[in-house]
Amino acid sequence: MSAATIASPASAADNASAVVRMRDVKFRWPGARGFGLQIDSFTLPARAKVLLVGPSGTGKSTVLSLLCGIVAPSSGTLEVMGTDLTRLSHSARDRFRVEHFGIIFQMFNLLPYGSVLDNVMLPLSFSSVRARRASQGGTVEAEARRLLDSLGLDAHQFANHSTAALSVGQQQRVAAARALIGAPEIIVADEPTSALDRNRQLAFLDLLFAEADKAGAAVIMVSHEEELGKRFDQVVRLDEICRAQRGSAAA
Numbered sequence: 053m054s055a056a057t058i059a060s061p062a063s064a065a066d067n068a069s070a071v072v073r074m075r076d077v078k079f080r081w082p083g084a085r086g087f088g089l090q091i092d093s094f095t096l097p098a099r100a101k102v103l104l105v106g107p108s109g110t111g112k113s114t115v116l117s118l119l120c121g122i123v124a125p126s127s128g129t130l131e132v133m134g135t136d137l138t139r140l141s142h143s144a145r146d147r148f149r150v151e152h153f154g155i156i157f158q159m160f161n162l163l164p165y166g167s168v169l170d171n172v173m174l175p176l177s178f179s180s181v182r183a184r185r186a187s188q189g190g191t192v193e194a195e196a197r198r199l200l201d202s203l204g205l206d207a208h209q210f211a212n213h214s215t216a217a218l219s220v221g222q223q224q225r226v227a228a229a230r231a232l233i234g235a236p237e238i239i240v241a242d243e244p245t246s247a248l249d250r251n252r253q254l255a256f257l258d259l260l261f262a263e264a265d266k267a268g269a270a271v272i273m274v275s276h277e278e279e280l281g282k283r284f285d286q287v288v289r290l291d292e293i294c295r296a297q298r299g300s301a302a303a
């Protein structure tokens with residue numbers, strides 16, 4: 053296997069300010085025949101936009117789950133913002149995640165009975181740091197509305213709508229605003245554009261990146277569509293950074 057390190061053009065400087073560093077990480081989903089993977093080295097520089105690509109079922113979402121502490125490696129080092137997540141308890145990882153990560157899930161995971169605004173402001177209930185940042189320019193509601201408008205969903209019209217009544221594209225904007233509110237340092241996005249046509253995909257990425265830049269956030273996005281890579285600083289193929297293992301207890 054080749055061990056590849058994600059690095060932007062100014063590699064030395066970026067490495068010094070990397071937001072994620074993974075080294076010799078091993079993980080296996082439970083069960084004797086569970087899928088496992090091993091990541092030798094992976095570095096996400098601060099403020100970088102990185103696209104992680106690979107065929108379906110090869111472990112892209114699993115890498116994202118490891119990276120943001122939803123699951124824990126069995127061995128190795130996983131450093132995020134200078135904190136080794138492998139040393140944190142499950143609940144400490146949960147607190148750490150909401151503070152430092154904005155996550156756009158593949159199916160968006162919006163609260164179906166909450167309003168658009170309820171959904172966008174949800175992370176602020178769990179992170180006082182993000183709540184403080186979100187209120188810097190006024191109120192947190194004003195910031196939620198600003199993000200929705202900026203991402204292409206008219207807040208005046210939709211703020212109090214139930215998210216269950218929104219189109220997929222509209223839900224995607226709500227999920228993105230929820231990830232961005234309070235300026236977490238890392239935005240993780242799992243195939244958020246797969247339901248859109250190419251023009252809408254690219255337009256959405258432009259809006260997402262403009263807000264991520266404003267917040268100073270790095271973005272790591274997973275997709276099986278390598279052509280989206282032209283919008284990113286770096287495209288990384290999953291098999292460049294990790295090997296998958298099935299059915300043995302090696303990992």
Ligand SMILES: Nc1ncnc2c1ncn2[C@@H]1O[C@H](COP(=O)(O)OP(=O)(O)OP(=O)(O)O)[C@@H](O)[C@H]1O
Nearest residue numbers: 081082087106107108109110111112113114115276
């Ligand atoms: N929650 C889970 N429990 C057990 N095994 C899982 C779980 N999630 C994923 N897996 C296993 O991990 C393998 C990799 O899945 P993963 O979702 O990471 O791949 P992917 O590359 O993101 O796929 P896709 O592009 O289809 O979303 C799957 O084949 C499955 O066997």
